Amino acid sequence: MKVSSGLETLDQILGGGFEKTHNIAIVGSIDNDHVLLLHQLVMSFLSQGYKVLLIEFRQEVNSLVKWLESYGINYNKSIKEGKLKILDGFSNLYSPTHIAGTNILPNPMDLSITIAIIRDSVVKDAYDFVVIDDLTSLYTLQTDQKAYIRVVVRLVNSIKRFGASTLASLNSDVLSTQDLSMLLIPFEYVLETKNETITIRRSFLPLKINQTSIPYIRSNIGIIPAQDAFKSVDRVKEALILDNTGALIMGGVRVQIVEEYSEAALIEFIYQFLGLEHGREFLYRWGKYEMTNLPINQDVIKNLPKIEAIKRILEDSFEFTKATGGGILRILDISEDRIVIEGKNLFPGLRNFPYPAHLNYVGALTRLVEKLTGEIWEGEEVECESQGHKRCLFVIKRLSKGDIKGNLKGSKE
Known part of the structure; x- marks a missing residue:
C-alpha cells in the first residue's frame, strides 16, 4: 500500500509514494528546509486519513504552530478530530522549573520514560505514524551519544513492530558522518534537503523513474519541486519574492514583468x-x-x-x-x-x-x-x-x- 508524500514529482519517482509501515528520515541543515518538508508530509498523511503522533523536541509547540501557519500548515482541525496528538518534549528540557500538563513529556532526557510514553501511546491509540522533530535535539544534550543512538534505533524498530511507521528529521550539521549513518540504520527511506535540492539517498523499492535529485523552491506554501511549481498562476504568485534591493525573484531566478x-x-x-x-x-x-x-x-x-x-x-x-x-x-x-x-x-x-x-x-x-x-x-x-x-x-x-x-x-x- 502506498502513502502519498503530497509532492507530485516525488510520488512519481517513488512509484506512487512511500510503502506503508516503512520508516522515513529527512536529513537537512541549519536552514530547516528538512523540518518544513517533514511537516508537509505530516499534513499529507493526515489528509489521507492516517493518525499521527508528533513528538516535538526542537521548539515550543506554540512557536512550532505559529511557524507552520506562515506556510499554510494548520494542525488545529486534525487535533480536534483526534487524528493528531502533539507531545511537548521541549518545555521540560530547558525550563528552570518542572512543567506539568496534558501531553507534556515530564522528563525528556530520561529516555526510558520518554520511550515508554511513546510506545504506550502508539499501542493505546493505534497511531499510523510517529513523527519525531527532531532526533538531533536530544543528541546534542547527551553525555553518551552512542548510547542515545542505540536507544533511538531500538525505539524506531519497536514502533514498526506495533504496525506504525516513524518519520523523523535530522540536522546533519551537528552529527558526525558515522553517527548520522548509525541513526539512519532503521530507516528504509532517506531524503536529504540541501542547496534547494531534495535528494533521495535511500529507497525501500527501486525508483520508478531513475531520478534521485529534485530541485525545489521554498515558497509561502512550503517546499515545492521546481517542475511542479509553475503549473498554475497561483503557484507563480506564491513563488514571487520582491527583496529590498528591487529584485523580483521567482524560483531563485531574477525576473521582470514585461508588458x-x-x-x-x-x-x-x-x-x-x-x-x-x-x-x-x-x-x-x-x-x-x-x-x-x-x-x-x-x-x-x-x-x-x-x-x-x-x-x-x-x-x-x-x-x-x-x-x-x-x-x-x-x-x-x-x-x-x-x-x-x-x-x-x-x-x-x-x-x-x-x-x-x-x-x-x-x-x-x-x-x-x-x-x-x-x-x-x-x-x-x-x-x-x-x-x-x-x-x-x-x-x-x-x-x-x-x-x-x-x-x-x-x-x-
Whole structure:
C-alpha cells in the first residue's frame, strides 16, 4: 500500500509514494528546509486519513504552530478530530522549573520514560505514524551519544513492530558522518534537503523513474519541486519574492514583468533592422539559445517510450507558458519524425503584422526536443495569429542525415 508524500514529482519517482509501515528520515541543515518538508508530509498523511503522533523536541509547540501557519500548515482541525496528538518534549528540557500538563513529556532526557510514553501511546491509540522533530535535539544534550543512538534505533524498530511507521528529521550539521549513518540504520527511506535540492539517498523499492535529485523552491506554501511549481498562476504568485534591493525573484531566478507593448516593439524592431530572413533567423535562434542551459532529466527518456517522454516534457513546458501569461499551447500531432503544435493567444499578440511573430517559441520548443532526443530537429511557424490566422501553428521536424548534410552544404555556399 502506498502513502502519498503530497509532492507530485516525488510520488512519481517513488512509484506512487512511500510503502506503508516503512520508516522515513529527512536529513537537512541549519536552514530547516528538512523540518518544513517533514511537516508537509505530516499534513499529507493526515489528509489521507492516517493518525499521527508528533513528538516535538526542537521548539515550543506554540512557536512550532505559529511557524507552520506562515506556510499554510494548520494542525488545529486534525487535533480536534483526534487524528493528531502533539507531545511537548521541549518545555521540560530547558525550563528552570518542572512543567506539568496534558501531553507534556515530564522528563525528556530520561529516555526510558520518554520511550515508554511513546510506545504506550502508539499501542493505546493505534497511531499510523510517529513523527519525531527532531532526533538531533536530544543528541546534542547527551553525555553518551552512542548510547542515545542505540536507544533511538531500538525505539524506531519497536514502533514498526506495533504496525506504525516513524518519520523523523535530522540536522546533519551537528552529527558526525558515522553517527548520522548509525541513526539512519532503521530507516528504509532517506531524503536529504540541501542547496534547494531534495535528494533521495535511500529507497525501500527501486525508483520508478531513475531520478534521485529534485530541485525545489521554498515558497509561502512550503517546499515545492521546481517542475511542479509553475503549473498554475497561483503557484507563480506564491513563488514571487520582491527583496529590498528591487529584485523580483521567482524560483531563485531574477525576473521582470514585461508588458505586451514592449515585447511587440522589440519584435517589430528586429524585423525592421534585420529584414525578413535575418529577422526570422534571429528570433528562432534567440528561442533556441534561451533553452541552451535548461537542465533536462535524461532519465525520463530512458524510462518512458520516446514519444511519451517527449510529449510529457513538452506538456510540462506548456503549463509553465500558460501560468506565466505566455498563452496556450497544445500538441496536435506527434510522431518519431514530426511534431505539430497549436498556439492560441501567444505573447505578444500583434495585429495585422506581416511576419510570423512567435518564432522564438518555435526555437525554444525545437531546442527542447533536441536536448531530449540528442538529434537535430528544425522548426517553423507556418501560421501566426499576428498575421491574421485563427491560430499559431508550429511544425517541428527531425532532420535526416541527408537533410543535415544539405543544410551544411547550403550554409557553406
